[in-house]
Amino acid sequence: MMWWIALLTAALFSFVIKFAGHLIPEKWLAHPAVKRTADLLTVCLLAALVAKQTLTSGATVAFDARVPAVAVAAVLLWRKAPFIVVVAVAASVAAGLRALGWG
Amino acid sequence: MAGACRVSFHPDAADGPAATGAAGAAGADSELRSVAVRQGLSIGLATGAYGISFGALAVVGGLSVWQTVALSALMFTGASQFAFAGIFAVGGSPLAAVTTSTLLGLRHVSYGALLAPTLRPMPPFKKMVAAQLTIDESTAVALAQPTRDSRRAGFWSAGVSVYVLWNAFTLVGALAGSRIGDPNAWGLDAAAAAAFLGLLWSHLKTPHARWTALVAGTLTLALTPLLPAGLPLLVAAAAAVAIGEWSRK
Numbered sequence: 001m002m003w004w005i006a007l008l009t010a011a012l013f014s015f016v017i018k019f020a021g022h023l024i025p026e027k028w029l030a031h032p033a034v035k036r037t038a039d040l041l042t043v044c045l046l047a048a049l050v051a052k053q054t055l056t057s058g059a060t061v062a063f064d065a066r067v068p069a070v071a072v073a074a075v076l077l078w079r080k081a082p083f084i085v086v087v088a089v090a091a092s093v094a095a096g097l098r099a100l101g102w103g
Numbered sequence: 104m105a106g107a108c109r110v111s112f113h114p115d116a117a118d119g120p121a122a123t124g125a126a127g128a129a130g131a132d133s134e135l136r137s138v139a140v141r142q143g144l145s146i147g148l149a150t151g152a153y154g155i156s157f158g159a160l161a162v163v164g165g166l167s168v169w170q171t172v173a174l175s176a177l178m179f180t181g182a183s184q185f186a187f188a189g190i191f192a193v194g195g196s197p198l199a200a201v202t203t204s205t206l207l208g209l210r211h212v213s214y215g216a217l218l219a220p221t222l223r224p225m226p227p228f229k230k231m232v233a234a235q236l237t238i239d240e241s242t243a244v245a246l247a248q249p250t251r252d253s254r255r256a257g258f259w260s261a262g263v264s265v266y267v268l269w270n271a272f273t274l275v276g277a278l279a280g281s282r283i284g285d286p287n288a289w290g291l292d293a294a295a296a297a298a299f300l301g302l303l304w305s306h307l308k309t310p311h312a313r314w315t316a317l318v319a320g321t322l323t324l325a326l327t328p329l330l331p332a333g334l335p336l337l338v339a340a341a342a343a344v345a346i347g348e349w350s351r352k
Contacts, residue, residue: 002197003166003170003191003197003200004170005197006187006197006198006200006201007170007173007174007177007178007187008173008177009201010178010183010187010200010201010204010205011173011174011177011178013201013204013205013208014177014178014179014180014183014204014205014208014211015177015234015235017205017208017209017211017212018180018208018211018212018214018215018234018235018237019215019230019231019234020212020215021211021212021213021214021215021216021217021218021219021234021237022215022216022218022219022222022230022233022234022237023215024215024216024219026219026220026223029216029219029220030220035220037344037348038216038217038220040315040344040347040348041213041217041340041341041344042217042246042247042306043303043306043307043312043315043316043319043347044315044316044318044319044339044340044341044343044344044347045242045243045246045319045336045340046243046246046247046299046302046303046306046316047303047315047316047317047319047320047323047340047343048319048320048322048323048335048336048339048340048343049239049243049299049303049336050296050299050300050303050320051319051320051321051323051324051339052323052327052335052336053292053295053296053299054293054296054300055324056323056324056327059327059328059331060327060328061324061327061328065290065293066292066293066296069290069293069296069297070293070296070297070300073296073297073300073301074300077300077301077304082141083138083141083142083145083298083301084141084145086297086298086300086301087145087146087149087294087297087298087301088294089297090290090293090294090296090297091149091289091290091291091293091294091297092290093290093293094287094290094292094293094294095288095289095290095293096290098287098288098290099288
């Protein structure tokens with residue numbers, strides 16, 4: 001029972017945090033400097049997500065089958081391959097390397 | 104294709120209803136929307152399938168199937184869910200589980216603020232649905248798109264598909280428990296990484312953007328061993344923005 005209360009409380013907090021960002025007043029966001037910073041934050045956020053998803057495992061930096069998979073993805077993106085192809089090939093490269101016993 | 108058809112659009116040029124006026128622009132708009140939807144669905148599949156590992160891990164750690172399913176449906180944010188189930192599994196206190204999962208979710212405040220100009224105006228109920236669907240993936244897909252319409256399409260397609268699949272696969276994982284193998288054997292983690300790279304790609308046109316992105320990525324790796332999961336992302340992004348703004352002058 002204790003854990004159900006904890007679970008529902010944590011879920012409520014999670015929702016309130018997500019909702020809070022959506023309630024920030026329009027006029028705070030309309031300022032040109034805010035917009036410019038938001039664009040830069042987009043780049044930084046995406047880059048941080050790439051680094052986290054490619055090179056970390058829990059609380060450690062890890063080098064495994066994801067790295068060659070993402071390198072192949074980068075080549076495909078440079079060659080202007082469709083998004084879904086890039087994602088599928090990256091999964092196959094990592095799955096293939098792991099099937100061979102690496103990473 | 105995702106990158107190619109964006110080339111001719113400046114991020115602001117096609118914003119707003121004016122862009123849908125001419126027939127040619129309308130065609131380009133629907134093309135941009137379908138690119139966004141395809142990206143959203145790809146990410147939905149790659150991330151949603153990951154729910155299987157959460158479901159299995161939570162049940163093996165001792166949570167009931169109902170508690171596991173409730174976490175995915177109600178909390179719906181991967182890092183916080185894994186932390187909550189992990190603290191339960193090692194016999195931690197309920198208070199520690201609530202505190203940790205809440206701290207990990209703090210980055211979502213900035214996501215809501217970034218998405219607000221795109222998604223507004225929304226009636227109150229829709230705003231609540233959008234808030235629940237505000238996660239790393241839906242925010243990333245939305246912000247990577249060049250126009251307001253395609254951003255909306257990206258947000259909703261990624262948000263809804265991740266929600267549906269994440270919950271469905273959580274149930275599968277919870278029922279199968281420890282009999283499930285490792286989803287990484289299928290390369291799902293690499294698929295998600297490639298998807299984020301694909302979203303980042305079209306934003307790297309200027310040297311300043313490339314340099315700032317490199318700073319953000321490097322900081323994330325440097326902070327990963329130092330901060331609890333979920334926070335390195337936010338701190339690194341914020342610091343890189345500060346460095347980027349400073350170096351622009």
